[in-house]
Amino acid sequence: MNIDCPIPLATEELVRLGHGSGGEMTQKLLREHVFPHLDNEWIRQGHDSATLPLGSERVVFTTDSFVVSPLFFPGGDIGKLAVCGTVNDLAMSGAMPLYLSCSLILEEGLPVKTLGRVMQSMAETAAEAGVKLVTGDTKVVERGRGDGLYINTAGIGALSHSLPVGPQQIQAGDLILLSGDIGRHGMAIMARREGLEFDSPLHSDCALLHGAIGALLDAGIAVHCLRDLTRGGLATALAELAEGAGKDFLVQEPEIPVSGPVQGACELLGLDPLYVANEGRFIAFVPAHQAQHALAVMAAIRVSSDSKVIGVVGDTPPGSEPGSQTGVRGRAVLKNTLGCERLLDRLPGEQLPRIC
């Protein structure tokens, strides 16, 4: 035994790829090593964005770093993703996206033409979103210390309505709407990365969602909660929101659309589409009496034209209220065609590293 090092190094906990999964490992890392240092009301809310007072206005602020590999994939690229991801995070709090920042970490040796292509894609997507890229930063790291290009976008949005949107607003009886088929982004990336070929090519669903959200709010739908289905997929979003709301959800598996190519690729790779990342899909919790109106509004918008009701919010299990110390949690339960039920947990570890 080396007396200079009484604690064997093997006990030292190291960051693993699963810590970037957006699922249970990420939450554990944040709970144990990040949040204890940053305790404030916004961090405790655990949202993808923070709603902040600023003078007489309310501002929504969010950030995401994008490390997707490869940089270009069917249906998008890292630049489109970096704009969509941050615009969508703002939209999910019910805000109108206004301004984005763009911070680049370039690896030495990246062709500058590649950077130009990515910037063009960012600019086109920002123009489509009606947001302005207003400030930025550029760093370069040595070969082997990056992977071509990482992008951070932070975003600012304005809250023009007074509707509270968040897990705590979810009510028993709310219907759960899903904006379209799931799993396309993750499987498009995986297929490209693994060199898989299918009869119908797999395209990412990477898209801007603020238009659909804006239309719902403009139509007077009392949206209780919104969540885009990124890392960890639909299942992780449902599990997190059930816990955040302190309510049980009952979700009908046969109502969840999965395209043939995504289903085939998932079977080939042994993945569950419920846990595969999307970049252009969301769920909305709305009062049951407004669900048909909400579906009609979403149907008129291309990105959510295949929206469906996939489930319902049930009662509050005793002791599962948010913040209660009983250990009882709201659960997301999935019912399959045979009527069998299974509990949806957060994605436990890493399924698809560097998906966004």
Place this chain on the structure above:
Amino acid sequence: MNIDCPIPLATEELVRLGHGSGGEMTQKLLREHVFPHLDNEWIRQGHDSATLPLGSERVVFTTDSFVVSPLFFPGGDIGKLAVCGTVNDLAMSGAMPLYLSCSLILEEGLPVKTLGRVMQSMAETAAEAGVKLVTGDTKVVERGRGDGLYINTAGIGALSHSLPVGPQQIQAGDLILLSGDIGRHGMAIMARREGLEFDSPLHSDCALLHGAIGALLDAGIAVHCLRDLTRGGLATALAELAEGAGKDFLVQEPEIPVSGPVQGACELLGLDPLYVANEGRFIAFVPAHQAQHALAVMAAIRVSSDSKVIGVVGDTPPGSEPGSQTGVRGRAVLKNTLGCERLLDRLPGEQLPRIC
């Protein structure tokens, strides 16, 4: 000749470390490959932050990614740097810093204790600055695709005064105030990286500057322009501002304080302290009749207690107005002890990679 590849790969321009210098190469990369896609009023201003209308308020927004190596250095660490850097960028536009985001790119294998130490440092520095870390993101990349930890912070500040602050406000006759001795951050990093030892240890000047700026504004000093002296150092800041203002600056080299250890380390490594990065120093352009008052205000604040007048703004050379197409530019001229003058250019390439 390979007919499949008619353009020899050797002609393809690749990103080099110098593109991250913050000097001329960075500007060229942005001018040619980034800005053409992002043309808007804020990008054209070329500031480190953007001042944006948001409802009835004016918001200042900025972002920086931090890739400093090593993560810990005498006088600071990447976490302290990530808070100071973004707070200081907000302060340099005259804004009160309010909110920060924190986005992490972790390399697989990073000890989670290291992450905890960095987060604690961020939290302490944010508390000292009176800003809240309100939103964040965590990504993990494979071993060899990062370097332990990269941090992006974006920041939001509020403009409570109507004083325009920026290069275009610089006037002939303004005095140029420097807040203290230069070169300590860059040389502390280089000494640690190269394993150099000196009699007096080199400590980074990494510090929060918004207190000093707030005190100047509160004292009624009509500050015309502010700039922190980060990548590219004092010389690059002066060259950029002279061009941005369309005016000549005359700077007295003997008035610029450089500590003995920094001077010694610079001589050993063949570096010019005028181009070495600082993380706790700034220059302020103020009307001559307010300069003594401004110095008294700065002297009372620890971070700027050794402030000095280092130069004066001269006339506008004909044809050098901002945006003029004559090719004539405002210049920063340095006069040494012997009375010899030399022109200060932007840092041409890379001097100290990954300094911040």
